[in-house]
Amino acid sequence: MSADASPPVPVGILVHRGERVESRHRVSYAIADAAGALRQALGEHDRPVFPRSAVKPLQALVLLESGAAERFGVSQAELALACASHGGEPMHVDVVRAWLARLGLDQSALECGAHPPTHRPSAERLIAAGQAPAPLHNNCSGKHTGMLTVARHIGAPLKGYIAAEHPVQQRVAALLAALAGIDALPAPATDGCGIPTWPMTLAQLATAMARLADPQALSAPRRAACLEVRRAMSAHPRLVAGSGRPCTAIIGAAPEVLVKTGAEGVYAAALPALGLGLALKVEDGASRAAPVALLALLQGLGALPPPARADLAGLARPLLRNHAGVAVGRIEPAPGWPPLG
Amino acid sequence: MSADASPPVPVGILVHRGERVESRHRVSYAIADAAGALRQALGEHDRPVFPRSAVKPLQALVLLESGAAERFGVSQAELALACASHGGEPMHVDVVRAWLARLGLDQSALECGAHPPTHRPSAERLIAAGQAPAPLHNNCSGKHTGMLTVARHIGAPLKGYIAAEHPVQQRVAALLAALAGIDALPAPATDGCGIPTWPMTLAQLATAMARLADPQALSAPRRAACLEVRRAMSAHPRLVAGSGRPCTAIIGAAPEVLVKTGAEGVYAAALPALGLGLALKVEDGASRAAPVALLALLQGLGALPPPARADLAGLARPLLRNHAGVAVGRIEPAPGWPPLG
Numbered sequence: 075m076s077a078d079a080s081p082p083v084p085v086g087i088l089v090h091r092g093e094r095v096e097s098r099h100r101v102s103y104a105i106a107d108a109a110g111a112l113r114q115a116l117g118e119h120d121r122p123v124f125p126r127s128a129v130k131p132l133q134a135l136v137l138l139e140s141g142a143a144e145r146f147g148v149s150q151a152e153l154a155l156a157c158a159s160h161g162g163e164p165m166h167v168d169v170v171r172a173w174l175a176r177l178g179l180d181q182s183a184l185e186c187g188a189h190p191p192t193h194r195p196s197a198e199r200l201i202a203a204g205q206a207p208a209p210l211h212n213n214c215s216g217k218h219t220g221m222l223t224v225a226r227h228i229g230a231p232l233k234g235y236i237a238a239e240h241p242v243q244q245r246v247a248a249l250l251a252a253l254a255g256i257d258a259l260p261a262p263a264t265d266g267c268g269i270p271t272w273p274m275t276l277a278q279l280a281t282a283m284a285r286l287a288d289p290q291a292l293s294a295p296r297r298a299a300c301l302e303v304r305r306a307m308s309a310h311p312r313l314v315a316g317s318g319r320p321c322t323a324i325i326g327a328a329p330e331v332l333v334k335t336g337a338e339g340v341y342a343a344a345l346p347a348l349g350l351g352l353a354l355k356v357e358d359g360a361s362r363a364a365p366v367a368l369l370a371l372l373q374g375l376g377a378l379p380p381p382a383r384a385d386l387a388g389l390a391r392p393l394l395r396n397h398a399g400v401a402v403g404r405i406e407p408a409p410g411w412p413p414l415g
Numbered sequence: 416m417s418a419d420a421s422p423p424v425p426v427g428i429l430v431h432r433g434e435r436v437e438s439r440h441r442v443s444y445a446i447a448d449a450a451g452a453l454r455q456a457l458g459e460h461d462r463p464v465f466p467r468s469a470v471k472p473l474q475a476l477v478l479l480e481s482g483a484a485e486r487f488g489v490s491q492a493e494l495a496l497a498c499a500s501h502g503g504e505p506m507h508v509d510v511v512r513a514w515l516a517r518l519g520l521d522q523s524a525l526e527c528g529a530h531p532p533t534h535r536p537s538a539e540r541l542i543a544a545g546q547a548p549a550p551l552h553n554n555c556s557g558k559h560t561g562m563l564t565v566a567r568h569i570g571a572p573l574k575g576y577i578a579a580e581h582p583v584q585q586r587v588a589a590l591l592a593a594l595a596g597i598d599a600l601p602a603p604a605t606d607g608c609g610i611p612t613w614p615m616t617l618a619q620l621a622t623a624m625a626r627l628a629d630p631q632a633l634s635a636p637r638r639a640a641c642l643e644v645r646r647a648m649s650a651h652p653r654l655v656a657g658s659g660r661p662c663t664a665i666i667g668a669a670p671e672v673l674v675k676t677g678a679e680g681v682y683a684a685a686l687p688a689l690g691l692g693l694a695l696k697v698e699d700g701a702s703r704a705a706p707v708a709l710l711a712l713l714q715g716l717g718a719l720p721p722p723a724r725a726d727l728a729g730l731a732r733p734l735l736r737n738h739a740g741v742a743v744g745r746i747e748p749a750p751g752w753p754p755l756g
Binding site: 093123189265358 | 424526604699
C-alpha cells in the first residue's frame with residue numbers, strides 16, 4: 075500500500091483536549107439482517123478483518139450444538155464465561171476453576187498463556203500477594219475451558235486444542251462460515267490467546283451476529299443454542315467482561331443488546347429487538363474509540379431505551395482526566411457521525 | 416468535521432497479524448531547518464497539534480536562560496531529568512528528590528499529580544511494598560522541579576506554577592513561540608501533568624527543534640542553553656526516559672540524535688549533524704506507531720549510523736507476541752513510507 079493509496083475510511087471519533095481536536099479515529103461498520111442484507115455500512119465493510127474476541131458468543135455456540143454443554147452440565151454462568159473477555163476478577167476465575175475441575179482438569183490444560191488480570195485492582199492484589207499471573211487470569215480462560223469441554227465430548231485430543239487443524243477449531247470455523255453465509259473462511263492468523271482468528275468482513279460478521287439476534291431460519295439445534303447464549307449474556311453481564319467494562323455496562327443497562335468487544339478496535343452486537351447484527355472496526359485498533367463508536371451506532375439505530383441511554387451517557391462521551399483528576403478533554407463522535415440513513 | 420470531510424492523512428504504519436494487515440496508523444510529519452524552511456512534509460503539517468511532552472527539551476531551556484540552573488547548581492543529570500518523560504525508576508526518583516531537597520522543597524510542592532511508574536517492575540515493587548504512587552513517580556516530576564527552580568529564582572510564587580498565566584509558563588510560551596518563529600501561540604489546553612500545552616503546527620515544532628539542533632543564529636545565552644540541553648540528553652539517555660524505552664534506546668545508540676516522545680503519538684527530534692528538526696504526529700495518538708514512524712524517518716534521512724541502525728532494528732519493526740510468547744505479528748512502515756524525496 076503506497077501512501078497515496080491510503081484507503082478513505084471516514085473519521086468517526088474525535089479526542090478533544092480542551093476545545094481542540096487532539097487525535098482522531100477512523101471507523102468502518104456494517105449493519106446487516108439475518109437474511110444477509112446489508113442495511114447500513116461505512117468505510118471498509120468489505121475488507122476482511124480479524125474479529126478477535128468479538129466472535130466469542132458465536133464460538134460458544136459449538137459448546138451447545140455439540141452436546142458438550144449438556145453432557146458436562148455447563149451452567150449459565152459458565153456459558154457466559156465462555157463468551158467472555160473477562161477481567162480476571164475472583165468472580166471470573168472461580169467459575170472457570172470449578173468448571174475445569176468438573177472436567178477433571180486444572181489450569182495446566184489451558185493453552186492460552188498467562189497475563190495479569192485486566193481488572194487493575196485484581197492485578198494489584200496478585201502482586202501484593204506475591205503471586206504470578208496464571209492461565210486462569212487470561213481474559214480468554216472461559217472460552218478455552220469451553221473448547222476443552224468440546225474436545226473431551228467429541229473424543230479429540232485435549233493437548234493442541236488451539237491448533238487451526240484441531241477438530242474443535244474446525245467446528246468453530248465451519249460454524250462461523252455458515253453464520254456469515256460463506257463457503258469457507260480465509261486462512262487464519264493467531265489470536266492473543268493462541269487460537270486461530272479467522273478473517274471475516276464486517277458485513278459477514280454483522281450477518282453472523284444478525285443470525286444470533288434472529289435465528290428463526292436456522293436449524294432447531296442452532297436456534298436453541300443462539301437463544302441459550304443470548305440468555306447467558308443477558309443474565310450475567312458482569313461475567314461477560316467485568317467491573318468498569320463497557321460490555322458489562324451496556325448489557326447491564328440494556329439486557330437485550332448483546333455486545334462483545336474484540337482486540338484492535340473491534341465490536342460486534344446482536345440486536346434481537348431489531349433483528350439486526352452490527353460489526354465495527356476502528357482502523358487504528360484503538361480500544362478507547364470502539365465503545366464510543368458502538369454507542370453512537372446503537373443510539374442512532376434506536377436500540378437503547380431512554381433509561382439505558384442515561385445510564386450509558388458517561389460511556390458514550392467519556393471525559394478525559396489528567397493525573398491530578400482535572401477534566402482536560404473528552405472522546406465523542408465526530409459531528410454527523412454515524413451517517414445512518 | 417463531517418465524515419465526508421475526513422482529512423487525507425496517509426497511512427504510515429501497518430500492524431500485521433500473520434501476513435494480513437490488522438490495523439493502520441496515519442502519520443503527518445514535518446522536517447525543517449533552523450532558518451524555518453520546510454524541507455519535507457506529509458499530511459497535516461500545518462494543523463496545530465498539542466506537542467505534549469515532546470517539547471520538554473525546549474521547556475528546559477528556560478531553566479538555563481533564566482540563570483536558575485546556575486544559581487541552584489543544577490547538575491547535568493538533573494537537566495536531563497528536566498527534559499524527561501521518565502519511567503519512575505529509582506534512578507529517576509532519586510535525582511528529582513535530591514534536587515527538590517536542595518531547593519528546600521519536597522514532592523508536596525509538585526503539582527503534577529501522581530501516577531504509578533510507567534516502568535512496570537518499578538510499579539510492581541511499589542505495590543508489593545504497599546506504597547501508593549506519589550508525585551515523584553510522575554513521569555514529568557523532573558520538568559516540574561525545573562519549573563519550581565525557575566519560579567524560586569525569579570521570585571514568582573511556587574504555588575500555582577502550573578497555571579498558564581504564571582510567569583514561568585509565560586516564559587516557556589514566549590520561548591516556544593520565538594523558537595517556532597511565530598509571534599504568539601494559540602490558547603493552550605491542559606497537559607496530563609497540569610501545565611499548559613501550547614498548540615503548534617508540526618512545521619513550527621520542527622523549526623523549533625531545528626534551532627535546538629543548529630542554534631548558531633540564536634542569542635549567545637540561548638545558544639549556550641541549547642548546547643547544554645543537548646549535552647545533558649546525550650550524556651544521560653537513561654534519565655531522559657528509562658529502561659526499555661525508545662527515547663533511551665535511540666539516544667543511547669546515536670548520542671547525536673536527540674529525540675523526545677510526547678503523548679498522543681507525537682515525536683520530536685533535533686539532528687545537529689544535519690542541522691534539521693523533525694516533528695511527527697500519529698493521527699490516532701497511538702504510542703506504538705510513533706517510534707516506528709520516527710525510526711523510518713531517521714533512517715530515510717541518513718541520520719542513523721549503521722551500528723545504530725543495527726542496534727535499533729528490533730524497535731524499527733517490532734514483533735508482536737501473544738500471551739504464550741509466540742510471535743503473531745509485527746509493526747512496520749507501510750511500503751514506500753515515508754516518501755522522502
